Amino acid sequence: MNEVLNSEEMRPLTADKIQKLNKHLHFLQNEADHFLGYPCTREFDYQTLFQFLQLPMNNVGDPFRASRYHLNSHQFEREVVDFFARLCGADAAEVWGYVTNGGTEGNMYGIYLARELFPQGMLYYSEATHYSVPKILRMVNARSIQIRSQYNGEIDYRDLFETLKIHRDLPAIIFANIGTTMTGAVDNIENIKQILKQLSIKHYYIHCDAALGGMLLPFIEGAESFGFDADIDSIAISGHKMIGSPLPCGIALARKKHVDSISRAIEYIGTFDTTISGSRNAITPLFLWYAINTKGFDGFKKICQRCIEIADYAIAELRAIGIEAWRNPNSITVVFARRKVPEIILKRWQIATEKDFAHLITMSHVSRNHIDRFIQDIRQLDQEVA
Numbered sequence: 462m463n464e465v466l467n468s469e470e471m472r473p474l475t476a477d478k479i480q481k482l483n484k485h486l487h488f489l490q491n492e493a494d495h496f497l498g499y500p501c502t503r504e505f506d507y508q509t510l511f512q513f514l515q516l517p518m519n520n521v522g523d524p525f526r527a528s529r530y531h532l533n534s535h536q537f538e539r540e541v542v543d544f545f546a547r548l549c550g551a552d553a554a555e556v557w558g559y560v561t562n563g564g565t566e567g568n569m570y571g572i573y574l575a576r577e578l579f580p581q582g583m584l585y586y587s588e589a590t591h592y593s594v595p596k597i598l599r600m601v602n603a604r605s606i607q608i609r610s611q612y613n614g615e616i617d618y619r620d621l622f623e624t625l626k627i628h629r630d631l632p633a634i635i636f637a638n639i640g641t642t643m644t645g646a647v648d649n650i651e652n653i654k655q656i657l658k659q660l661s662i663k664h665y666y667i668h669c670d671a672a673l674g675g676m677l678l679p680f681i682e683g684a685e686s687f688g689f690d691a692d693i694d695s696i697a698i699s700g701h702k703m704i705g706s707p708l709p710c711g712i713a714l715a716r717k718k719h720v721d722s723i724s725r726a727i728e729y730i731g732t733f734d735t736t737i738s739g740s741r742n743a744i745t746p747l748f749l750w751y752a753i754n755t756k757g758f759d760g761f762k763k764i765c766q767r768c769i770e771i772a773d774y775a776i777a778e779l780r781a782i783g784i785e786a787w788r789n790p791n792s793i794t795v796v797f798a799r800r801k802v803p804e805i806i807l808k809r810w811q812i813a814t815e816k817d818f819a820h821l822i823t824m825s826h827v828s829r830n831h832i833d834r835f836i837q838d839i840r841q842l843d844q845e846v847a
């Protein structure tokens with residue numbers, strides 16, 4: 462690691478500090494080579510954008526309105542929003558969005574809008590929902606009920622029907638998963654709308670948590686429809702997952718008419734406060750913009766196809782050593798029984814676990830070689846123990 466001193470006030474790092482940084486860099490590089498369990502690709506290269514890191518950039522305020530703070534990347538952010546809006550079946554004139562700090566912030570945004578729209582509403586979410594959602598519900602003080610999940614992680618439609626029936630006098634806020642965290646299951650929006658119709662619930666809001674699935678399903682032919690063309694109200698997608706970024710990021714999209722109801726003009730920044738954070742990352746919109754413009758729809762489509770092929774390869778290889786593995790349709794999350802793989806191997810490969818399940822996720826950096834080495838590690842340990 463080379464040090465660059467760019468001001469008189471700076472003093473050089475001492476040798477032990479440089480050594481500390483180098484040691485950590487090597488640790489990270491080694492760990493990144495054993496990175497199988499979490500939905501973040503390590504395959505990206507934003508070095509072209511390095512010079513932007515030398516400016517105090519900040520995307521404070523609404524990306525679609527001029528602001529007094531000019532050191533921003535709003536014009537790139539708008540293009541990123543436009544790309545995702547089209548990906549999610551939106552008529553660009555109807556939908557608004559911004560680049561968030563990640564999927565969690567996008568979910569918070571959707572829940573906040575829904576709660577503002579329907580203060581008396583009841584929010585329904587499945588037990589397979591991401592752990593951050595109950596926390597968000599407490600933060601925005603939204604009334605909510607947890608619905609059972611099926612074995613594959615998809616919401617239990619029968620339980621949803623029965624629960625909605627009891628509260629059919631209240632506006633319904635549906636929090637749908639477009640790829641659950643543990644098993645990549647997709648809640649079927651058509652089924653959910655059908656249930657609302659059967660119960661004659663006229664006032665409802667549907668938010669889709671498409672943290673991973675939002676950058677997967679649109680590239681798979683015949684995959685479930687989850688976007689604005691399926692008549693939903695807001696969506697959250699993570700940017701650092703499928704696209705990849707060294708800084709966490711995501712996209713929040715919502716119908717403009719809902720956003721208008723929470724928008725406030727702020728004199729201090731000379732613009733509108735429509736986002737959750739005040740100061741916002743101006744670098745991540747550049748990363749996303751760069752990825753979109755260098756890969757394009759066709760590039761992402763190829764990446765998704767390759768990820769699915771590797772997921773199937775992983776399933777076949779795990780089964781070949783007697784470990785039953787499976788994935789949901791249109792998912793790259795490979796699920797297997799936690800007890801089948803020794804804890805030491807789960808840790809070495811950073812495999813995520815929850816209750817009886819473990820999963821690996823074949824993000825774009827995961828190759829057949831990674832899977833082979835993972836399988837080899839399991840085999841070797843089995844032999845040593847035998």
Ligand SMILES: Cc1ncc(COP(=O)(O)O)c(C=O)c1O
Pocket residue numbers: 500562563564565566568591593638640641642670672673699700709710711
């Ligand atoms: C389904 C789902 N929703 C939300 C999140 C949170 O997203 P982020 O980590 O980008 O905040 C995750 C993260 O893994 C997720 O899997």
